[in-house]
Amino acid sequence: MEALSHTVGPTVAPLRPKRPLRWNWNGFSSVLVQSKKNHPSGICRSAADEISQSARASGLDFNDPDWKSKFQSDFEKRFSLPHITDIFRDATPIPSTFCLRMRTPVTEDFADGYPSDEKWHGYINNNDRVLLKVINFSSPTSAGAECIDRDCTWVEQWVHRAGPREEIYFKPEEVKAAIVTCGGLCPGLNDVIRHIVITLEIYGVKNIVGIPFGYRGFCDKELTEMPLSRKVVQNIHLSGGSLLGVSRGAPTVSEIVDSMEERGINMLFVLGGNGTHAGANAIHNECRKRRMKVAVVGVPKTIDNDILLMDKTFGFDTAVEEAQRAINSAYIEAHSAYHGIGIVKLMGRSSGYIAMHASLASGQIDICLIPESPFNLHGPNGVLRHLKYLIETKGSAVVCVAEGAGQSLIKKTNATDASGNIVLGDVGVLIQQETKKYFKEIGVPIDVKYIDPTYMIRACRANASDGILCTVLGQNAVHGAFAGFSGITVGLCNTHYAYFPIPEVISYPRAVDPNSRMWHRCLTSTGQPDFI
Ligand SMILES: Nc1ncnc2c1ncn2[C@@H]1O[C@H](COP(=O)(O)OP(=O)(O)O)[C@@H](O)[C@H]1O
Ligand SMILES: O=P(O)(O)OC[C@H]1O[C@](O)(COP(=O)(O)O)[C@@H](O)[C@@H]1O
Ligand SMILES: [Mg+2]
Numbered sequence: 427m428e429a430l431s432h433t434v435g436p437t438v439a440p441l442r443p444k445r446p447l448r449w450n451w452n453g454f455s456s457v458l459v460q461s462k463k464n465h466p467s468g469i470c471r472s473a474a475d476e477i478s479q480s481a482r483a484s485g486l487d488f489n490d491p492d493w494k495s496k497f498q499s500d501f502e503k504r505f506s507l508p509h510i511t512d513i514f515r516d517a518t519p520i521p522s523t524f525c526l527r528m529r530t531p532v533t534e535d536f537a538d539g540y541p542s543d544e545k546w547h548g549y550i551n552n553n554d555r556v557l558l559k560v561i562n563f564s565s566p567t568s569a570g571a572e573c574i575d576r577d578c579t580w581v582e583q584w585v586h587r588a589g590p591r592e593e594i595y596f597k598p599e600e601v602k603a604a605i606v607t608c609g610g611l612c613p614g615l616n617d618v619i620r621h622i623v624i625t626l627e628i629y630g631v632k633n634i635v636g637i638p639f640g641y642r643g644f645c646d647k648e649l650t651e652m653p654l655s656r657k658v659v660q661n662i663h664l665s666g667g668s669l670l671g672v673s674r675g676a677p678t679v680s681e682i683v684d685s686m687e688e689r690g691i692n693m694l695f696v697l698g699g700n701g702t703h704a705g706a707n708a709i710h711n712e713c714r715k716r717r718m719k720v721a722v723v724g725v726p727k728t729i730d731n732d733i734l735l736m737d738k739t740f741g742f743d744t745a746v747e748e749a750q751r752a753i754n755s756a757y758i759e760a761h762s763a764y765h766g767i768g769i770v771k772l773m774g775r776s777s778g779y780i781a782m783h784a785s786l787a788s789g790q791i792d793i794c795l796i797p798e799s800p801f802n803l804h805g806p807n808g809v810l811r812h813l814k815y816l817i818e819t820k821g822s823a824v825v826c827v828a829e830g831a832g833q834s835l836i837k838k839t840n841a842t843d844a845s846g847n848i849v850l851g852d853v854g855v856l857i858q859q860e861t862k863k864y865f866k867e868i869g870v871p872i873d874v875k876y877i878d879p880t881y882m883i884r885a886c887r888a889n890a891s892d893g894i895l896c897t898v899l900g901q902n903a904v905h906g907a908f909a910g911f912s913g914i915t916v917g918l919c920n921t922h923y924a925y926f927p928i929p930e931v932i933s934y935p936r937a938v939d940p941n942s943r944m945w946h947r948c949l950t951s952t953g954q955p956d957f958i
Pocket of ligand 1: 609641728
């Protein structure tokens with residue numbers, strides 16, 4: 427085997443030896459098993475149990491000398507992209523109207539046939555692949571190891587490369603494309619809308635509409651679709667939010683598809699998170715059932731960064747950058763006060779990515795609390811005792827907490843929002859109140875400042891790196907639809923762009939691995955102990 431370059435990081439004992447080491451093994455799905463909560467089965471088992479049970483469940487026998495090729499062929503099947511020819515067997519492609527060498531003016535019609543450039547193959551070949559996992563873990567005890575078998579055998583896992591194909595399955599003049607944005611706001615939504623519209627026009631599509639206020643816009647008679655063109659979207663990326671509006675809750679899938687049929691929509695671009703993608707996949711399946719020649723393509727939008735398999739989702743970098751402003755304010759308040767304590771609550775329902783990254787980026791956080799790493803507030807190892815230590819030794823402290831952290835410490839209400847998401851208890855307020863109570867009890871004066879910048883962060887305009895990410899994702903969404911794929915989404919994968927079948931990226935929320943190098947880096951930065 428060829429020598430691989432070494433990864434950077436400590437080769438000695440892990441930073442936090444108190445935490446039990448457990449290798450991550452999840453049979454066929456080869457995903458991180460991060461904690462009891464994040465394991466799709468919800469069961470916490472020993473590694474040996476996991477191997478035997480998961481192997482049984484997947485039918486994978488590691489004594490079989492062919493287990494690796496069986497794994498790979500199963501993987502290839504799972505990641506193959508649904509295509510309209512699965513249903514319309516005789517659908518014949520035409521040469522792409524997305525000319526890579528010479529742009530076709532939007533006003534020109536295609537009376538003389540579609541322009542094509544047969545000499546230069548700047549297109550993506552359908553067999554191009556992107557490598558999903560790029561670290562060859564030598565042992566299950568390596569930080570963040572994702573292993574398939576007990577020996578952590580290296581198995582290549584390839585996903586489909588995104589981009590324009592040489593042949594397309596829709597004639598631009600027959601396309602009615604619709605764009606819908608669902609769920610909460612996220613920086614970059616307008617950038618993605620803009621690039622979908624611009625790219626559609628370059629293919630030659632003239633009928634492009636926006637569906638107002640998420641899935642609701644399909645069925646609310648008071649809401650009319652918004653005609654879109656390069657002219658309309660030219661400057662929309664200069665402000666945050668969504669030109670089309672967003673909403674939670676939805677009509678039924680069948681009502682949405684009825685509405686699509688009525689409107690003659692045959693390309694649907696869906697910008698949203700896990701809920702939206704579940705909806706998009708259901709729409710795709712319903713269209714197939716009705717034998718509608720429709721391409722449904724998602725672009726993952728979530729500030730929480732909780733979509734599986736992608737380096738990051740758009741808006742995340744901007745959110746981290748913006749979160750730092752709140753952290754810096756909390757830091758200044760805390761440091762300017764006598765015994766000041768700053769508390770900042772950041773988004774992240776089930777994933778602590780924003781809190782972790784903002785803490786790392788700012789370098790001003792003493793305690794970072796995320797849903798993936800349980801903690802006690804009270805007791806000898808609790809957060810409050812450490813805050814007392816910080817006040818005694820540093821004179822001030824700053825806490826960053828993700829909204830989904832510490833939910834076991836808060837009384838559950840069982841309330842859900844319109845989309846069915848659990849309404850979380852306010853952990854920021856809890857920490858604020860308990861901190862005040864604790865210091866009052868021990869007779870130490872403190873000055874607590876609590877900042878919840880949630881909606882300020884979400885409403886921001888995308889920063890430069892997100893702007894580029896949105897541009898590429900928006901363009902690739904259109905290329906995917908024209909290539910005839912449906913029920914897919916697009917994401918950044920090891921710095922390349924890939925298409926994924928929707929179910930693979932939303933089977934459960936992506937979460938921070940408490941055994942990962944990144945979380946350990948964060949702990950190194952804050953200097954916080956275990957809080958259990
Ligand atoms: N399992 C599902 N099937 C179909 N539609 C869903 C599903 N979950 C959520 N949705 C719809 O997707 C939209 C967005 O979902 P939501 O959870 O609010 O945001 P996000 O997509 O950001 O996770 C809502 O209109 C919601 O009704
Ligand atoms: O107040 P809202 O609109 O329900 O949004 C709150 C939620 O939005 C988020 O920022 C993102 O959630 P979505 O990805 O589901 O839109 C969550 O972290 C947070 O719980
Ligand atoms: Mg969601």
